[in-house]
Amino acid sequence: MSEIKVGLFSKNQLKSIIEAVVFSQRKPISIAQIQSLIFPDDNIKKLDIEAALELLKKDYKNKSIELVELATGFCFQTKQEYAPWVSRLWHEKPAKYSRALLETLALIAYQQPITRGEIEDVRGVSVSSSIIKTLIDREWVKVVGHKEVPGRPSLYGTDKNFLDYFGLRSLSELPTLMEPESIELIAGRLEKELTHDGD
Template sequence: MKSITDEKLQSLVEAALFIAGKPMTVQSLKQELLLDYQVTNKRIKQVLEQLTQDYQGRGIALLKVASGYRFQAIAEHSEDLSALFKEKSPRYSRALLETLALIAYKQPITRGEIEEIRGVAVSSHIIKTLTERNWVKTVGHKEVPGRPALYATTNAFLDYFSLTSLAQLPELMPISALSLGDHDTMPAQVSENR
């Protein structure tokens, strides 16, 4: 095992997080990047804390999300940076967003339970879209006749919305505070956080 200076360790971790294309944990940094070096988890955490501080007040930040650490443009620049992307952010129907919210807040939940709360049928296209985005997965089956699938959110959902856990979801508004219109026709925009 080789030793490594603090400066080189910080530079190497910074470069790895910059090019990784996915969040990295302390363990993945240690096992994939620093395998040949004598580095403790505590030392890697200190480097991540230092990098987080170094990027404060800049255009990008080092964030901890559910799957690890990643660099991300700060939220206040998202509207201006959207001009750099040729593709527009996907537009999601209100029905899809309501279904996703119900899964996030009530998980694990069945399709029938979602329909009961929303008062309308949930199309298979909505569940398919959420599954293809890897925001939702089947986590089991409810022990009732027909054994319907139980749905829950994934770490990819948390990562997309820059959350480390479901506890960071905003508090639900009471139903009386919402003005619910036509569930399936009002489009809603969800913009990329990166």
């Protein structure tokens, strides 16, 4: 029996092409990018790509790496249980972030959109410009608008790279806060995540 064709390709060929494409990328790649960049003239539909990605997830289910969907697309990554060994490849220690930066990031993540003044009200201290600059430079935070009050201060929210970095598809996957959980505990949780990451 001949294999079912998807456009010009068999299902296995399509799956293999998509596997190679995702594997070759340093950053996550979306279904829309795969469709427009890899198959612009091949009559490959979004559903065909989704089906191939699901087959790949199953193929890698019992392996040490997995295909994951993040906020900006799909990527291969090492399964968490192998991180202690893989991290030995990097001699550099992960970047250390100050408690002030982590608390600021936690406030933005959980209370966005939020102004710098509102962050300062919760923390009880001023937020340095370098903290906001670091978060924006890392593409974890971006200006999402301006509050309609005198001075029109910037409103900050998380960027999709924040979600990718922490292995989330959407903000709804952030851990639920247990009230009254302090912002310091949230910052501690973020710090733990960053310590496990080799970035």
